[in-house]
Amino acid sequence: MSSVGDNHVPKLSGWGRVAGPGVEAASEELAAACRGAALTRGLGRSYGDSSLPPPGGLAASSRLADRILSFEPGTGHLRAEAGLSVRALNRLFLPRRWFLPVTPGTQDVTVGGLVASDVHGKNHHRDGTIGRYVERLRMRVADGRVLDVSRSRHPDLFRATLGGMGLTGHIFEVTLRMRRIPTPWIATESRRVPDIDRYVRALKEAGPRWPYTMGWIDCLSGGRRLGRGILMCGRWAEPGEAPRFAPRPLRRVRVPFVLPEWVLSPLTVRLFNEAYYVRHPRVRRGIVHPETFFYPLDAIGDWNRLYGPRGFTQHQCVLPEESVSRSGARRLLQLLSDAGAASFLCVIKDCGAEGEGLLSFPMPGISVAVDLPVRDDTEELVARLNEFVIAEGGRVYLTKDRFTTERDFRRMESRLPRFLEIRRRWDPESRIRSAQSVRLFGDRP
Amino acid sequence: MRAVVLGGTKGMGRALARLLVERGDSVHLLGRDAEDLARSAADLEIRGGGRRVGTGRLDLADPAGFAAALDGAVAELGGLDLVVVTAAQFGTQEALEADLERTREMLTVNFANTVVFCEEARRRLMAGRGGSLCVFSSVAGDRARKPVVLYGASKAGLSAYLEGLDHRYRRDGLVTVAVKPGFVRTGMTAGLPEPPFAGDQEAVARRVLRAIDGKKPVVYAPGIWRWVMFAIRRLPRFVMRRIGF
Numbered sequence: 001m002s003s004v005g006d007n008h009v010p011k012l013s014g015w016g017r018v019a020g021p022g023v024e025a026a027s028e029e030l031a032a033a034c035r036g037a038a039l040t041r042g043l044g045r046s047y048g049d050s051s052l053p054p055p056g057g058l059a060a061s062s063r064l065a066d067r068i069l070s071f072e073p074g075t076g077h078l079r080a081e082a083g084l085s086v087r088a089l090n091r092l093f094l095p096r097r098w099f100l101p102v103t104p105g106t107q108d109v110t111v112g113g114l115v116a117s118d119v120h121g122k123n124h125h126r127d128g129t130i131g132r133y134v135e136r137l138r139m140r141v142a143d144g145r146v147l148d149v150s151r152s153r154h155p156d157l158f159r160a161t162l163g164g165m166g167l168t169g170h171i172f173e174v175t176l177r178m179r180r181i182p183t184p185w186i187a188t189e190s191r192r193v194p195d196i197d198r199y200v201r202a203l204k205e206a207g208p209r210w211p212y213t214m215g216w217i218d219c220l221s222g223g224r225r226l227g228r229g230i231l232m233c234g235r236w237a238e239p240g241e242a243p244r245f246a247p248r249p250l251r252r253v254r255v256p257f258v259l260p261e262w263v264l265s266p267l268t269v270r271l272f273n274e275a276y277y278v279r280h281p282r283v284r285r286g287i288v289h290p291e292t293f294f295y296p297l298d299a300i301g302d303w304n305r306l307y308g309p310r311g312f313t314q315h316q317c318v319l320p321e322e323s324v325s326r327s328g329a330r331r332l333l334q335l336l337s338d339a340g341a342a343s344f345l346c347v348i349k350d351c352g353a354e355g356e357g358l359l360s361f362p363m364p365g366i367s368v369a370v371d372l373p374v375r376d377d378t379e380e381l382v383a384r385l386n387e388f389v390i391a392e393g394g395r396v397y398l399t400k401d402r403f404t405t406e407r408d409f410r411r412m413e414s415r416l417p418r419f420l421e422i423r424r425r426w427d428p429e430s431r432i433r434s435a436q437s438v439r440l441f442g443d444r445p
Numbered sequence: 446m447r448a449v450v451l452g453g454t455k456g457m458g459r460a461l462a463r464l465l466v467e468r469g470d471s472v473h474l475l476g477r478d479a480e481d482l483a484r485s486a487a488d489l490e491i492r493g494g495g496r497r498v499g500t501g502r503l504d505l506a507d508p509a510g511f512a513a514a515l516d517g518a519v520a521e522l523g524g525l526d527l528v529v530v531t532a533a534q535f536g537t538q539e540a541l542e543a544d545l546e547r548t549r550e551m552l553t554v555n556f557a558n559t560v561v562f563c564e565e566a567r568r569r570l571m572a573g574r575g576g577s578l579c580v581f582s583s584v585a586g587d588r589a590r591k592p593v594v595l596y597g598a599s600k601a602g603l604s605a606y607l608e609g610l611d612h613r614y615r616r617d618g619l620v621t622v623a624v625k626p627g628f629v630r631t632g633m634t635a636g637l638p639e640p641p642f643a644g645d646q647e648a649v650a651r652r653v654l655r656a657i658d659g660k661k662p663v664v665y666a667p668g669i670w671r672w673v674m675f676a677i678r679r680l681p682r683f684v685m686r687r688i689g690f
Contacts, residue, residue, distance in 0.1 A: 026632060027635060028456070067488035
């Protein structure tokens, strides 16, 4: 996702399309690509500035380093170069009945990116983040050494790298445990839920019964219908109930160009939400394609262009259980609704235990993610949302963030000093850094 | 099919080798770096569902090793139906002008040694029931242009050779496929300014495989470059002297 700006300053951007000055260098050889680079990035799918080098800097791109180096069918251990995408992994392994134990909501992520963001999925309440299944990493640290890092070798570096946003070193190789699945199809049940309190209750009740849960929320309806939504639950289908053939990768339609801003206005989003909610039956059950279930938005290529020329951001926070029991979700939606924020997409997920990663995002509670088109007041809106998150004892997901301030981040992230201490041990001069670490950790630009 | 791929550890060669193993063909990789070959062979074996992928060392700068490397491949594959050459050197015009030794090496590798390798491959393909020789040349060989005078000259020579092979041996069972990629996003072109119609290597590989199966003597990839080069070949000299591409 590189582009040339009006004044011919080369720019890079994340999925939110808010660009910053910088260049990327791709090579099949990561050791060559990361020479002189401040950061390694994968497919640039994090929304904000986590994958951008400090302003004007160089990022190595891992997307051409995508070889699978070994796979042990006995244990599910897979070793691959960091640039292997989840899309390639699924295309090869779903038909063989292997799947990632944790997958994010898009396939356009590299395995290096899975680790750097310590991604979570619809099964977080049960299975945790991907970090739990990462066995070993090969990475190049700031002084140039290439190290194998695991729970037994350099455990401090290993823990800091899970969810460490690529700031502890350049990840070359990832070894993780894949999971055996009974069939490559998903049995789902989805239901309409009329308001936010009942939605959160239904989500928590579904947790023990379903490995995968998540839901879409209409955050433009107010009053009694505030936070009505559709709760989706799923599990891998058993051989008797699923088709006998393997699912083929789905075709995508693409958004051909950047659409004007009015396309996603409160009015159009309201109409969409109404139609989406009303057309859904009270309960729907069935066997669906795994891509439809895990990656619904991947069906529309380049959907980030829907948000207009200024791009968009996502505010994703986790609210701890105490907050959830004091209707934290309702109060957050009320705050959004009062601010008149037109969010096309609002997703609420169940979160389980905190991961090993020192900056890993989830904690027990719920995660609330809202897409926000970038407008004049976006920074202010994010600051108001963050104020709420801090008061509730929650935190935001760095992989989505573009507008949080350094001060707010320090207030919500009590684990930061420990992370920075380990990072200093391995990289005293903060040579490995990103536009985001400049913004949030006070790294030199 | 039993295929030898020279240059299959990187770029378009990597993408093409993956398509071959994923549809059940046997592949043998030739290249310079033993460790790099082993990593690519592992990747291809997993993608191909376990079918063995052999490797052999071959450096296009060293023609003395060509015959042995090909014999090794034929022995391991138990025959030969397809030889693919994607390996080549690239340098920007500025870099090559500044270093004549590098220019000599590039011209030798891309033209003289590639032709010698193709001759060795041709003999082995024609010794059996015939087969296909698919060699990556470049659109840069279609018309001499300011930014690629030296690299383009090496590819022009190679394209002429491949066309000649097609004329001379097609009736005897040798199918020659000359691939002329336009700008494709690979490690080789990383960092270069991207022109319009840039392609990605997976799409190019799919197109090339269709051309191999369809026995097409020339394939442009992405396909639009056929028309771009059709126009550029017809531009008069006084225009070519003026424009910068």
